[in-house]
Amino acid sequence: MQLAVRIVATCIGLAALSVAQAATTVLTNFTLIDGTGRAPVPDSSLIVENGHISWVGPHSSLKAPSGATVMNLSGKFVIPGLIDNHVHLGLVHDLTQDIKFYSRELVEQQLRTYAAYGITAVQVLGTDTDVIFGIRADQRKAQSDFARVYTSGQGLVFKTSYGGVAGLNKPVANVTEARRAVDEQVAKGVDFIKLWVDDEFGDLPSRMPPDISKAIIDQAHKHGLHAIAHIFYLENAKTLASQGVDGFAHSVRDAPVDQALLDDMKRHDIVQLAATLSREASFTYTKLPFLDDPFFNRAITPGALATLKSQERQQKLAAGKHFAQYPGVLDMALANTRREIEAGVRYGVGSDSGPSGRFSGHFLHWELELMVQAGVTPLQALTAATGTNAKLIGAKDLGTIEAGKTADLVVLDANPAADIRNTRTIHAVYVAGKSVPTIWSVCTGRAASECKGGSKGGAHGER
Structure with missing residues (x-):
């Protein structure tokens, strides 16, 4: 839409950047909606290595690689990009x-x-x-x-x-x-x-x-x-x-x-x-x-x-x-x-x-x-x-959260399977395992002071 986008630096954004820099990232304790049509699966975790999902499954079976960056997403929902x-x-x-x-x-x-x-x-x-x-x-x-x-x-x-x-x-x-x-x-x-x-x-x-x-x-x-x-x-x-x-x-x-x-x-x-x-x-x-x-x-x-x-x-x-x-x-x-x-x-x-x-x-x-x-x-x-x-x-490596697929992921604060408007509660976005700015850290053509606040929408936010 516009040529210039102002990225607002926040603590969340800085934390996301550190995750993006890690070769291996582990996301834990979320509810998985994997893109296959299967019902949401609570208490899930996954491992991202070199931009791909190397493992996904029950948190109880997780074996986090040594030195990996681990992010606890308790209460969150993870869907494919x-x-x-x-x-x-x-x-x-x-x-x-x-x-x-x-x-x-x-x-x-x-x-x-x-x-x-x-x-x-x-x-x-x-x-x-x-x-x-x-x-x-x-x-x-x-x-x-x-x-x-x-x-x-x-x-x-x-x-x-x-x-x-x-x-x-x-x-x-x-x-x-x-x-x-x-x-x-x-x-x-x-x-x-x-x-x-x-x-x-x-x-x-x-x-x-x-x-x-x-x-x-x-x-x-x-x-x-x-x-x-x-x-x-x-x-x-x-x-x-x-x-x-x-x-x-x-x-x-x-x-x-x-x-x-x-x-x-x-x-x-x-x-x-x-x-x-x-x-x-x-x-x-x-x-x-x-x-x-x-x-x-x-x-x-x-x-x-x-x-x-x-x-x-x-x-x-x-x-x-x-x-x-x-x-x-x-x-x-x-x-x-x-x-x-x-x-x-x-x-x-x-x-x-x-x-x-x-x-x-x-x-x-x-x-x-x-x-x-x-x-x-x-x-x-x-x-x-x-x-x-x-x-x-024709994107065989996209669309589902499965081992071997590219780690294009969206982390949500609320359950989109309960209310589709909850796709708007975006907490984080990953492209090939790299955290990128979300709409809540983007503000086009405004001073940073004008971009503070704003609800994460969803079923109970502004509509």
Whole structure:
């Protein structure tokens, strides 16, 4: 979101730094939520060596290595680092969106913001410049102190339809151009292929034609990559499902999903990658309901916060052409998410944060809350955002707390399996075993004196 982040030095932060410097760290006496879907396990401990979990199990069986730094987390809860499988990076400074802002500095700052919120990996859907490949390459050589990134480079958009970012995504006009565009992204080393099939409530002349979407999907599969489609309409979702698409980047939002689509999604394991309920919910507000919550506003500048609260902005949003439609869109997304889950469709969690007005980090926590509203349990939502998301983005070493996995961990003060809002009670975050600043030690664009205090939210904090 912003270029400059002020890290407030606290006793907790200094203690965390000493832990980060230790080669071997032992965390003890916590309740484990391991990302597999298994029920929480009290009285657990684990050992981190060289950035990986070397042992996890009952505290009674712990054999701490000699010389290790030991941290007693009695009363705490440890979950895997959260994963947001639908984000956009580097597009926005404060609330202004422009591709000219995209830079390594801004992307890395935003990845630090994600990590501060306990999100230790993100997947970017189709709006990265080529700068991202250098960042990803450096991360995979030696993990840095911010969230890991997976990317589809520049996603594919039809010439007269919705999608992408002006000045970045080059529209395709026919099947030949579509196949060539896939090949170009593959040559850059993308992790998957993204395409958009939408016409923005009918405001644009057309949606991507079926022959072009099929060419993109087939070409992605030829290279051994998944194809993920932005969709809005039931009709397009059904066509894409018949063409072999691997996942949907949003819910169907124009009509109830029917049994034919549900059957196709289950038969071919087409994933509801992300319902992006927080995206739809954000459009229903002229003034977001959490502007005074420190869990939200510590990560944005005072100027941006003032703009979000301004009458001018609220009036502009209320006058938007489609503003009155968004509550119905949200209700449809919630209902269709519930239908898919009840039908046994596989699902992940993603926020579609990053564009103006959709905020990195905070929105995934809101997304988890809305997923529970849609009908999953808190434990199911957590599992989707950790173990399941890791599988969906192809991160075999992330997502669960097991021996041999990378030590991306979040320590919480309260039980998220009892109330999903407790994911906001962040006590510590570890990326590859290294303690990094949390949202409670980050304060953007303010003097240190302005950042003191603030509740750790959760079920009983400010909301």
